[in-house]
Amino acid sequence: MKKVKEITVTVNGEKHxxxxxxxxxxLQFLREDLALTGTKEGCGAGECGACTVIMNGKAVNxxxxxxxxxxxxxxxxxEGITKDGELSKIQKAFxxxxxxxxxxxxxxxxxxxxxxxxxxxxxxxxxxxxxxAGNLCxxxxxxxxxxxxxxxxxxxxx
Amino acid sequence: MIKPIxxxxxxxxxxxxxxxxxxxSKVLAGGTDLLVNMRNKVIAPEVLVDIKGIEELKGxxxxxxxxxxxxxxxxxxxxxxxxxxxxYPILKEAGSVLASYQVRNRATVGGNLxxxxxxxxxxxxxxxxxxxxxxxxxxxxxxxxxxxxxxxVKRTILKQNEILVGLNVPVKDGxxxxxxxxxxxxxDLSIVGVAGWRTDDYxxxxxxxxxxxxxxxxxxxxxxxxxxxxxxxxxxxxxxxDPITDIRATAEYRRAMLEVFIERIxxxxx
Numbered sequence: 001m002k003k004v005k006e007i008t009v010t011v012n013g014e015k016h017x018x019x020x021x022x023x024x025x026x027l028q029f030l031r032e033d034l035a036l037t038g039t040k041e042g043c044g045a046g047e048c049g050a051c052t053v054i055m056n057g058k059a060v061n062x063x064x065x066x067x068x069x070x071x072x073x074x075x076x077x078x079e080g081i082t083k084d085g086e087l088s089k090i091q092k093a094f095x096x097x098x099x100x101x102x103x104x105x106x107x108x109x110x111x112x113x114x115x116x117x118x119x120x121x122x123x124x125x126x127x128x129x130x131x132x133a134g135n136l137c138x139x140x141x142x143x144x145x146x147x148x149x150x151x152x153x154x155x156x157x158x
Numbered sequence: 159m160i161k162p163i164x165x166x167x168x169x170x171x172x173x174x175x176x177x178x179x180x181x182x183s184k185v186l187a188g189g190t191d192l193l194v195n196m197r198n199k200v201i202a203p204e205v206l207v208d209i210k211g212i213e214e215l216k217g218x219x220x221x222x223x224x225x226x227x228x229x230x231x232x233x234x235x236x237x238x239x240x241x242x243x244x245x246y247p248i249l250k251e252a253g254s255v256l257a258s259y260q261v262r263n264r265a266t267v268g269g270n271l272x273x274x275x276x277x278x279x280x281x282x283x284x285x286x287x288x289x290x291x292x293x294x295x296x297x298x299x300x301x302x303x304x305x306x307x308x309x310x311v312k313r314t315i316l317k318q319n320e321i322l323v324g325l326n327v328p329v330k331d332g333x334x335x336x337x338x339x340x341x342x343x344x345x346d347l348s349i350v351g352v353a354g355w356r357t358d359d360y361x362x363x364x365x366x367x368x369x370x371x372x373x374x375x376x377x378x379x380x381x382x383x384x385x386x387x388x389x390x391x392x393x394x395x396x397x398x399x400d401p402i403t404d405i406r407a408t409a410e411y412r413r414a415m416l417e418v419f420i421e422r423i424x425x426x427x428x
Binding site: 022 | 159210
């Protein structure tokens with residue numbers, strides 16, 4: 001029985017053709033094979049959202065996707081939203097609003113926010129809450145996060 | 159850590175059924191329950207058969223007087239479909255309260271049903287819409303009313319080598335509503351889920367998380383008042399449903415919430 005499969009996956013614009021174990025999650029693949037450790041593992045069960053990445057334009061829990069399922073897919077991780085060393089607007093807004101303390105949930109929170117703003121640049125507060133409902137924060141709370149996303153929406157971040 | 163597996167991705171229903179004839183094989187759709195169960199060693203399949211590459215299991219189609227929902231349609235595809243929102247807002251209501259946004263991007267309609275959790279959010283609305291499960295197996299295609307699809311907790315009529323192709327929903331006039339109670343708003347399994355649907359003379363209730371399977375209950379309300387309909391609906395529901403106490407709620411709480419939802423739904427849809 002073969003337990004390894006060749007996949008081609010584009011991560012943050014870079015194409016990788018690699019052999020992956022068929023039981024490896026996308027999260028493990030990103031962290032262990034590509035050393036992209038910005039994406040975190042929290043619960044490993046799709047509850048906490050710390051592992052959120054964007055797969056073919058959609059926010060997904062990378063702990064609930066097998067790497068082999070990502071064959072042919074385009075993935076964006078937290079490492080992929082910084083351009084030429086300059087933080088994205090969402091990242092700047094999170095800093096401005098101190099929307100994190102320990103920061104463990106932040107990459108997932110930011111990826112959910114990015115997926116939301118990519119599909120809907122003008123979301124209501126309810127839509128913002130819906131988009132991040134699957135991202136749990138245990139220390140900061142959600143108001144600074146919501147305020148940060150609103151600042152991006154309302155053009156207050158350069 | 160998930161134990162080593164073999165992963166196959168068939169291109170057709172025939173290939174899928176063939177792959178599933180191997181012992182130890184299991185269908186992989188959205189994976190939002192399956193992979194968690196594998197990680198927690200609740201189940202340990204040897205081969206995963208990913209059905210997301212099969213064309214006939216995809217898409218939402220309105221054809222004459224029926225609606226077809228492919229089994230691999232994700233919950234968000236359903237929720238974000240404009241025609242669904244117009245024709246059957248009840249499906250959108252139920253889909254929108256299923257887990258989190260990220261999970262809804264992966265979880266499929268077929269997976270929610272085949273997983274056969276008594277609390278599956280898609281079951282109550284599809285039951286009241288009289289959906290039929292389209293099943294493919296060695297004998298070809300067959301259709302089974304969704305109310306006969308569930309046989310127990312986490313059990314359906316599907317055989318090891320059968321797959322759910324999708325759902326045929328008759329397009330009929332009516333009006334409905336879905337209410338769900340969970341411990342926290344969103345992102346949790348139902349304690350009680352009630353879908354209600356009204357046609358000219360009947361009310362239909364789809365009840366989730368209150369019995370071993372989601373249940374469909376029909377109430378003839380021809381010529382009776384709204385007040386009488388509330389009473390009759392409660393009687394009919396409690397004739398068939400006797401909720402239990404579990405980790406999420408007590409039986410008494412479930413009964414109380416069922417009464418609240420039935421009353422609220424009848425008042426809204428009649």
